[in-house]
Amino acid sequence: MSTDAIAIPNVQIEPRPWIQVLHDWVTTVDHKRIGILYVLYALFFLVIGGIEAIFIRIQLMYPHNDFVSPQVFNRLFTLHGTTMIFFVAMPILFGFANYLVPIMIGARDMAFPRLNAFSFWLSAFGGLLLYFSLLGGNGLYGAGNAPDVAWWAYAPLTARAFSPGHSSDYWTLSVLVSGFGSIGTAINIIATILSMRCPGMKLTRMPLMAWLSLVMGGMVLITITPLSAAQIMLLIDRYLGGHFFDTQAGGSAYLWMHFFWIFGHPEVYILIIPSFAFMSEIVPVFSRKPIFGYPVMVGATICIAFVSMSVWAHHMFTVGMNSYANSFFAITSMCVGIPTGIKIFNWIGTMWGGKIQFKVAMLFCIGFLFQFLIAGLTGIMLAAAPFDWQLSLSYFVVAHFHYVIVGGILFALFGAFYYWYPKVTGRMLSETLGKWHFWLFVIGFHACFDTMHFPGLLGMPRRIYTYEPGRGWDTMNLIVSIGAFIQGIAVLIFVWNLIRSYWKGKVAGNDPWDAWTLEWSTSSPPPAYNFATIPVVASRRPLWDLKHPEDPDSRYE
Amino acid sequence: MSAAATSLTEIPGAWTLPYRGKVAMACLIIAESAIFTIFVVAYLFYLGKSLTGPTPSEVLETPIFFTVCLLSSSLTVHFAGRSLERNNRGAFLGLWSLTIILGGLFLFGTGREWHRLIYEHRLTISTNLFGTTYYSLVGLHAFHVTVGLIMLLTVLIFGLVGRVGSDQFRRIDVLALYWHFVDAVWVVVFTVVYIVGR
Numbered sequence: 044m045s046t047d048a049i050a051i052p053n054v055q056i057e058p059r060p061w062i063q064v065l066h067d068w069v070t071t072v073d074h075k076r077i078g079i080l081y082v083l084y085a086l087f088f089l090v091i092g093g094i095e096a097i098f099i100r101i102q103l104m105y106p107h108n109d110f111v112s113p114q115v116f117n118r119l120f121t122l123h124g125t126t127m128i129f130f131v132a133m134p135i136l137f138g139f140a141n142y143l144v145p146i147m148i149g150a151r152d153m154a155f156p157r158l159n160a161f162s163f164w165l166s167a168f169g170g171l172l173l174y175f176s177l178l179g180g181n182g183l184y185g186a187g188n189a190p191d192v193a194w195w196a197y198a199p200l201t202a203r204a205f206s207p208g209h210s211s212d213y214w215t216l217s218v219l220v221s222g223f224g225s226i227g228t229a230i231n232i233i234a235t236i237l238s239m240r241c242p243g244m245k246l247t248r249m250p251l252m253a254w255l256s257l258v259m260g261g262m263v264l265i266t267i268t269p270l271s272a273a274q275i276m277l278l279i280d281r282y283l284g285g286h287f288f289d290t291q292a293g294g295s296a297y298l299w300m301h302f303f304w305i306f307g308h309p310e311v312y313i314l315i316i317p318s319f320a321f322m323s324e325i326v327p328v329f330s331r332k333p334i335f336g337y338p339v340m341v342g343a344t345i346c347i348a349f350v351s352m353s354v355w356a357h358h359m360f361t362v363g364m365n366s367y368a369n370s371f372f373a374i375t376s377m378c379v380g381i382p383t384g385i386k387i388f389n390w391i392g393t394m395w396g397g398k399i400q401f402k403v404a405m406l407f408c409i410g411f412l413f414q415f416l417i418a419g420l421t422g423i424m425l426a427a428a429p430f431d432w433q434l435s436l437s438y439f440v441v442a443h444f445h446y447v448i449v450g451g452i453l454f455a456l457f458g459a460f461y462y463w464y465p466k467v468t469g470r471m472l473s474e475t476l477g478k479w480h481f482w483l484f485v486i487g488f489h490a491c492f493d494t495m496h497f498p499g500l501l502g503m504p505r506r507i508y509t510y511e512p513g514r515g516w517d518t519m520n521l522i523v524s525i526g527a528f529i530q531g532i533a534v535l536i537f538v539w540n541l542i543r544s545y546w547k548g549k550v551a552g553n554d555p556w557d558a559w560t561l562e563w564s565t566s567s568p569p570p571a572y573n574f575a576t577i578p579v580v581a582s583r584r585p586l587w588d589l590k591h592p593e594d595p596d597s598r599y600e
Numbered sequence: 601m602s603a604a605a606t607s608l609t610e611i612p613g614a615w616t617l618p619y620r621g622k623v624a625m626a627c628l629i630i631a632e633s634a635i636f637t638i639f640v641v642a643y644l645f646y647l648g649k650s651l652t653g654p655t656p657s658e659v660l661e662t663p664i665f666f667t668v669c670l671l672s673s674s675l676t677v678h679f680a681g682r683s684l685e686r687n688n689r690g691a692f693l694g695l696w697s698l699t700i701i702l703g704g705l706f707l708f709g710t711g712r713e714w715h716r717l718i719y720e721h722r723l724t725i726s727t728n729l730f731g732t733t734y735y736s737l738v739g740l741h742a743f744h745v746t747v748g749l750i751m752l753l754t755v756l757i758f759g760l761v762g763r764v765g766s767d768q769f770r771r772i773d774v775l776a777l778y779w780h781f782v783d784a785v786w787v788v789v790f791t792v793v794y795i796v797g798r
Binding site: 155233238275284295 | 617619623624627628637728733
């Protein structure tokens with residue numbers, strides 16, 4: 044195949060000094076390298092955010108535990124939430140999109156390579172700002188502290204009077220800066236998909252990964268920006284004496300909630316849509332069938348994107364809205380279940396009658412199917428306003444959204460790691476270690492988050508640093524914590540697998556899974572230019588056409 | 601793969617995709633619109649909620665002349681682009697400079713109004729809710745005008761040293777798109793602040 048790397052004979056590649064290698068990585072504008080940087084950066088923060096979660100769970104393991112102080116506990120859950128959403132989930136998904144989308148649509152790079160690098164470094168700088176607050180939170184005169192206003196930072200907690208020092212400023216700035224980075228990347232992804240496709244790659248032939256990245260990019264444009272605007276208002280309040288969220292001067296704490304959740308809820312969909320994309324790429328390959336209902340998948344995704352923009356106030360049922368608002372947001376929230384259900388049925392339809400190969404990537408996708416379904420069901424429970432009045436701000440809600448983010452997004456991400464690692468590094472991840480990782484993580488996940496629903500139902504509020512014994516929460520909290528540790532061990536196995544397989548893994552070759560999208564037509568890892576000659580495609584599965592010239596897809600599409 | 605895969609299909613003759621610059625600018629405009637929407641919502645939400653004066657009806661004066669300046673600069677920037685497309689560089693530079701002058705006049709108008717409000721009416725960003733929302737919304741717009749002017753000036757400098765030719769009219773159009781957006785936002789801000797808000 045002419046898309047292989049051009050072989051240059053008899054050239055001795057000398058090992059380059061590390062400083063030059065580092066310089067290459069820092070100044071790179073190659074979409075693949077930037078994608079890898081995004082993912083590594085996110086993995087680094089995943090470990091930090093995970094350690095914070097473990098600390099939280101140690102503190103809550105027993106009633107009246109004093110592993111950390113109440114103040115430190117507040118900082119821990121604020122940092123954990125902010126880190127996991129803004130500096131793990133967002134960059135890791137952007138990293139995958141950055142790496143895969145241009146190759147999948149047959150392009151040599153993103154539309155704006157330098158904007159791409161700029162956006163990455165903005166996001167990276169945002170993460171550093173958040174953690175710099177540990178040193179600089181009190182300015183020059185104190186030992187420093189971290190933000191403790193929780194990840195949604197409700198007013199008036201962020202007002203000068205209640206949040207002296209600079210910890211809230213570092214939080215605001217880090218979220219603002221990484222938000223600008225996200226907008227830059229979203230613009231880049233959209234421009235790449237609309238303007239850089241290879242000949243024949245019509246919109247109706249794009250891999251679903253590209254389609255869903257397009258929708259995700261569009262959502263970033265209109266939902267990250269309200270948060271940026273609200274952060275600018277908060278900065279005006281804190282630095283210029285403005286009154287946006289200052290109730291003493293007629294300002295409204297309520298408006299911040301709206302602005303935050305106009306961002307906050309669609310954000311969940313920004314994170315889950317790329318996970319849907321991974322599912323839609325991995326499930327067909329390991330079921331040995333093309334995706335079931337391609338146009339419906341695209342339509343359902345766009346539908347989810349639209350509906351998800353009008354559900355935000357279901358986070359605010361307990362604030363006291365009128366009954367019309369309550370009904371509206373309850374109904375729209377439940378409506379999201381319809382297109383999501385369509386997608387779940389389509390993945391099942393893809394697997395139905397297929398020759399399913401239970402590789403680790405596929406195991407994680409099957410886990411996703413079950414867990415995401417349960418997460419969606421508790422979501423519909425919480426969308427019913429009267430139910431939400433009882434359980435809002437309880438551990439039931441915490442269990443619900445961790446079910447979405449860990450059981451859904453993280454499982455799909457792990458699947459994506461096992462699926463595309465051979466392409467990125469040229470080596471296979473170990474299946475044995477992968478199975479250990481999968482089963483330990485499944486056991487830990489269910490011990491942790493299934494159990495967590497019940498203290499919530501029994502009335503345990505979120506964000507408390509400790510609790511009284513004898514309320515029926517003790518044993519459950521212990522089980523939740525043990526589950527968290529098991530997940531921690533599973534993640535360590537995963538990280539070990541990533542490191543070990545880079546040197547010791549089986550050599551992958553171009554196309555280890557016998558897959559159908561363009562990234563598998565080039566070498567592993569792909570050369571800087573991706574394709575020696577720009578490919579021409581005639582169907583949704585160009586590599587199928589290539590491998591089966593007697594029965595190409597293009598004949599039926 | 602070209603050998604095998606292309607034998608299966610006709611190579612699409614005219615494979616044209618939208619210009620990436622225009623797509624990106626359209627995306628940026630969508631994103632910016634969302635930011636402005638939030639500020640407009642805040643302005644409308646807080647109308648009449650200030651606990652102390654001054655109020656909009658007491659102090660605001662409708663800046664008709666400067667509005668006309670800004671809106672007509674949309675026309676000049678459009679025709680500047682068309683002149684460049686026809687390779688009429690003289691007309692391009694003239695219309696481009698006129699755009700900058702009109703935009704600059706608008707910015708001067710905003711500055712003059714702020715000066716009047718601050719020194720005559722003692723209205724600053726921290727005086728009351730009206731001050732906070734007014735300076736934020738109008739200031740956000742003025743910031744965008746300023747950024748636009750810097751970019752227009754950069755192009756003018758390159759144009760004066762003869763580096764802008766007809767082959768670049770597509771890029772110039774991307775910048776013009778941004779400038780149209782800045783003007784369109786002013787129509788919204790003007791309506792909200794000077795018509796609805798009083």
